[in-house]
Amino acid sequence: MKCDRAQEWFSSLIDGSIRPAEKVVLEAHLTTCRSCAADVERLRTMWHALDAMPQLDPPTTLRATVWQRIEAAGSQAAAAAEPAPRFVVRSPRLIWIRSLALGAAVVLLAALATVSVPGKYRTAAFSSLFGHLAGPQRNTPIVEATLVRSAEASSVVDITIALSGQSHDVASAVAELITGSEVLASQEVPLRSGRGQTSIAAPAVGSAELSVRVVWRDPNGAERSFVSPVRIR
Amino acid sequence: MTELAHEDRSRNREGDDDAALIAACQAGSKEAFDRLITKYQRRVYTFAYRLTGNAEDAADVAADTFVRLYTSLGSFRGHSSFVTWLYRVVTNLYLDSRKKKRVRQTQSLDEMVELEESSVQRQYDDDRPSPHEIAEGNERTAALQQAIASLPEYQRVMVVMYHVDGMAYEEIAEALQLPIGTVKSRLNRARLALRHKLEPIREQYGL
Ligand SMILES: [Zn+2]
Numbered sequence: 001m002k003c004d005r006a007q008e009w010f011s012s013l014i015d016g017s018i019r020p021a022e023k024v025v026l027e028a029h030l031t032t033c034r035s036c037a038a039d040v041e042r043l044r045t046m047w048h049a050l051d052a053m054p055q056l057d058p059p060t061t062l063r064a065t066v067w068q069r070i071e072a073a074g075s076q077a078a079a080a081a082e083p084a085p086r087f088v089v090r091s092p093r094l095i096w097i098r099s100l101a102l103g104a105a106v107v108l109l110a111a112l113a114t115v116s117v118p119g120k121y122r123t124a125a126f127s128s129l130f131g132h133l134a135g136p137q138r139n140t141p142i143v144e145a146t147l148v149r150s151a152e153a154s155s156v157v158d159i160t161i162a163l164s165g166q167s168h169d170v171a172s173a174v175a176e177l178i179t180g181s182e183v184l185a186s187q188e189v190p191l192r193s194g195r196g197q198t199s200i201a202a203p204a205v206g207s208a209e210l211s212v213r214v215v216w217r218d219p220n221g222a223e224r225s226f227v228s229p230v231r232i233r
Numbered sequence: 234m235t236e237l238a239h240e241d242r243s244r245n246r247e248g249d250d251d252a253a254l255i256a257a258c259q260a261g262s263k264e265a266f267d268r269l270i271t272k273y274q275r276r277v278y279t280f281a282y283r284l285t286g287n288a289e290d291a292a293d294v295a296a297d298t299f300v301r302l303y304t305s306l307g308s309f310r311g312h313s314s315f316v317t318w319l320y321r322v323v324t325n326l327y328l329d330s331r332k333k334k335r336v337r338q339t340q341s342l343d344e345m346v347e348l349e350e351s352s353v354q355r356q357y358d359d360d361r362p363s364p365h366e367i368a369e370g371n372e373r374t375a376a377l378q379q380a381i382a383s384l385p386e387y388q389r390v391m392v393v394m395y396h397v398d399g400m401a402y403e404e405i406a407e408a409l410q411l412p413i414g415t416v417k418s419r420l421n422r423a424r425l426a427l428r429h430k431l432e433p434i435r436e437q438y439g440l
Contacts, residue, residue, distance in 0.1 A: 011421035039428070046377075046428050046440055050396035053374055058278035059292050063270050066299040073300060 001029040006036050014044050176213040189214075251315040258306050266306075270299050276398060277323055283393040284327050286382040294330060298323045317408040320400070324390050324408065331386060373438040380430045388423035395420055 006029045012018035013026055030037045173189040215223060254272075257265030277298055282291035301322050309318060381389055394400045394408065402420075406413040431440050 007425060008418065008421060011417065011424055017417075042435065042440070043424060043428050046431060047396070047424070049373065049377060049440055050392070050427075051399075053283070053377060053397050054371075055275055055279045056282050058274045058295060059288070062274050062278065062292060062296060063267065065292070065296040066270055066303075067267075069296060069300045070303050073304065 001025055003029075003033060003036055006030070006033070007039070010040055010043055013040065014047055174215045176215070178213055252311065255306060255309065255311075255315060258303075259309075266303060269302070273319065274299075277319070280320070280323055280393060280398055281327060283378065283381060283397045284389055285330075286378060290330065294323065294327050297326050301326065313407050314404070316400075317404050320394065320398075320404075320408040321410075327390070328386060373440070376431070376434055376438050376440070380427055383430055384423060384427060388419065388426060391416065391420050392423050392427065 006026055009018055009022055009026045013023065018026065030040060173191060175187050175189050176183050177185045254265050254269055258269060274295065278291055278295040281294040281298070282288065285291050285294060298319070302319065305322075309315070381392055384392065390409070391405060394405045395402070400408070402413055402416050405411075405420075406416045409416065411419075431438075434440070
């Protein structure tokens with residue numbers, strides 16, 4: 001056996017995964033080749049030294065840095081997506097929601113989008129996308145809720161719901177605008193091949209918390225829903 | 234929010250915990266994601282430190298790793314274990330950061346599979362950790378760290394995965410999307426190369 005061939009088996013000799021037949025050949029070589037025998041022993045020493053290298057404490061600021069970057073990425077993406085934002089979107093989750101929807105949404109998401117409107121309530125627009133897990137190995141409907149207008153307290157809030165996804169996933173759907181436990185408005189989402197869109201108009205509720213709930217039936221008749229809070233202040 | 238079923242059952246207890254945690258993250262729980270950071274930050278940071286050889290770059294790569302996780306957890310479907318997926322993310326971010334630093338030496342994770350052995354026999358002398366960065370304050374560890382830093386990137390990644398993090402060959406193969414035989418033979422060559430690099434200081438540090 002040649003030394004360079006023997007070397008190929010050094011690691012498996014040390015980690016014990018070497019085949020018995022190979023081991024016999026290699027050990028025979030090691031008894032006659034002092035150079036290789038020494039190499040194996042040095043390799044073994046290095047191996048244990050590497051294994052003993054300690055874990056290190058991360059900087060205490062690491063978590064904060066992560067959240068800062070998530071937040072920064074969220075507002076950048078939101079700014080890029082809106083042509084003329086007149087408000088500040090402060091939801092780091094927004095970018096997640098977007099990327100999730102783009103990458104074929106997997107799970108139920110409750111999205112909290114905080115829209116800060118400077119001064120009084122002015123025309124504002126933002127969109128967020130929600131995905132829902134319809135079940136394992138099934139294409140999931142994607143639900144998009146767009147707050148079209150948030151106006152003076154006496155005015156209206158329009159919410160557009162777009163259901164899309166594989167047609168067999170969505171049999172029927174209802175969109176609701178809710179605050180607390182009160183349903184302010186409810187609207188059937190007309191579906192064609194499992195896709196549909198609607199708007200809900202409801203009295204604006206000032207700084208109260210609004211939620212959009214979408215309820216749909218899958219073809220088996222099972223009711224599925226999600227709620228996504230939309231806070232306007 | 235009860236319908237967060239995953240397609241694959243995780244293999245072990247930790248995997249089960251991860252599955253629940255990830256499902257909660259995917260459902261929008263920031264608290265769950267915070268727990269995920271807390272759980273893995275030490276491993277991720279250590280891995281990044283052993284690869285980059287300095288605290289600043291390691292913290293940068295580690296932070297970016299979690300940001301990437303946050304934005305792409307939605308596409309994680311549990312076909313691979315979370316840990317191997319996590320390591321794939323860190324590795325790619327590390328390789329990307331290297332790529333930015335050295336435009337000429339392009340080695341993405343995919344490209345590196347194709348590379349000829351001879352084309353990656355480079356040494357990076359400037360990767361030496363400065364004395365104050367050697368957090369462990371142990372000369373032998375520092376010597377090992379320096380030797381690891383002089384390995385070509387793909388060897389470095391494997392050595393750190395196996396020896397520092399204690400990943401199994403199977404996990405490394407999954408993380409790097411390489412056949413297990415390739416991982417084993419490359420790791421053997423990486424160890425031999427590392428030992429060769431350590432030879433001049435072997436007696437000094439009892440290696
Ligand atoms: Zn020999």
